[in-house]
Amino acid sequence: MNIHIIGAGSLGLLYAGKLADSGSCVTLWCRSEEQADKLRSCGITIEGMDEQRMQLNSEGFSVSSWASFAGSSAAAEADYIFLMIKQQGIERVAAEMLAPLGQDHHRLICFQNGTGHLERLHELLPNWSLYAAITTEGARRTSDVSVLHAGHGTTTIGKMIPDDNSLQEDAEIELVKGLNRAGLEAFLSKEMKEIIYRKLLMNAVINPLTALWRITNGELLLSPERVDLMKQLYDEGIAAYEAGSIPYGSNLWEAIIQVCRSTSGNTSSMLKDVLENRTTEVAWINGSIALMGHKFGVSVPTHELIEQLIRGMKI
Numbered sequence: 001m002n003i004h005i006i007g008a009g010s011l012g013l014l015y016a017g018k019l020a021d022s023g024s025c026v027t028l029w030c031r032s033e034e035q036a037d038k039l040r041s042c043g044i045t046i047e048g049m050d051e052q053r054m055q056l057n058s059e060g061f062s063v064s065s066w067a068s069f070a071g072s073s074a075a076a077e078a079d080y081i082f083l084m085i086k087q088q089g090i091e092r093v094a095a096e097m098l099a100p101l102g103q104d105h106h107r108l109i110c111f112q113n114g115t116g117h118l119e120r121l122h123e124l125l126p127n128w129s130l131y132a133a134i135t136t137e138g139a140r141r142t143s144d145v146s147v148l149h150a151g152h153g154t155t156t157i158g159k160m161i162p163d164d165n166s167l168q169e170d171a172e173i174e175l176v177k178g179l180n181r182a183g184l185e186a187f188l189s190k191e192m193k194e195i196i197y198r199k200l201l202m203n204a205v206i207n208p209l210t211a212l213w214r215i216t217n218g219e220l221l222l223s224p225e226r227v228d229l230m231k232q233l234y235d236e237g238i239a240a241y242e243a244g245s246i247p248y249g250s251n252l253w254e255a256i257i258q259v260c261r262s263t264s265g266n267t268s269s270m271l272k273d274v275l276e277n278r279t280t281e282v283a284w285i286n287g288s289i290a291l292m293g294h295k296f297g298v299s300v301p302t303h304e305l306i307e308q309l310i311r312g313m314k315i
């Protein structure tokens, strides 16, 4: 399977390293030429909490910088393109890198947290096959060439709007097999809407509070005051979901608490952005719930306040 990965951040390095190590043909596209050079000479190192250090040398995969992507015939022939950048880079990457590949049937797998990106991508790439990937793998880049696999999870992949065709494409089945071979447990789903909105509320409850209090996911559970505020965000989110008939499955509160436990040592992606003084994804996480509240006539003041607090952290 020929997989091209855009973004050599935490998820990009983890998936590139594991997929290439298990026999997939991987090309990793980095934003900077400087990072591409380092990867060409050092390869990728994956460190695990409980597993051996994995070192993939640079002969095991191809690496290039974004500047050469749009003109690349190899990228145009990829079986799958994994989009592993933050929400804030979507428009630019779609317009400057993806659209020039043409409007044929390219398969793009979008790993972003939050919502809204699939709709924005569909406008820019109307004929592409767009898949959502919701992952609970935990990854943290520790240098340009290394990543900490901080928590094992699962990756669920599917189209936001499933085709009428109930048969799964062979290529989709191959993709999931390839991920499983790489030790990245993966599934196909036709219920992506529910999975996306479950993950949205998890991120809306966990990420901003860890970022404001500068604590790990597990430390959220250490005081009743922290858990009360999590519950307040949760209840407002559920009220908006109910008003909009948004599916979210069962036992979502329990699932959120479980994620805090299973990723207890993790620094959430929003806290990482705050610590590195980068723009966060709050606009597409709590901001999405705030928009939903307005749309369905439900009051969501805590999400609105939290969004402002996080946005105000970056000048």
Ligand SMILES: NC(=O)C1=CN([C@@H]2O[C@H](COP(=O)(O)OP(=O)(O)OC[C@H]3O[C@@H](n4cnc5c(N)ncnc54)[C@H](OP(=O)(O)O)[C@@H]3O)[C@@H](O)[C@H]2O)C=CC1
Pocket: 006, 007, 008, 009, 010, 011, 012, 030, 031, 032, 084, 085, 086, 087, 088, 089, 090, 092, 093, 111, 112, 113, 114, 135, 136, 137, 138, 139, 140, 141, 269, 281
């Ligand atoms: N890490 C995780 O455990 C998980 C992440 N996710 C989601 O996956 C997506 C990728 O996350 P992750 O890999 O952690 O992110 P990282 O911040 O580690 O890496 C992001 C990548 O996107 C690039 N990038 C950052 N800002 C921009 C921008 N404004 N425009 C274009 N490119 C940009 C970075 O380039 P450069 O390095 O040059 O800055 C880097 O290649 C996010 O939406 C995140 O929410 C979902 C579940 C788990």
Ligand SMILES: CC(C)(CO)C(=O)C(=O)O
Pocket: 113, 136, 138, 202, 203, 206, 207, 217, 259, 263, 266, 267, 268, 269, 270
């Ligand atoms: C599941 C969780 C909260 C793990 O840290 C995450 O998705 C994130 O940090 O963005």
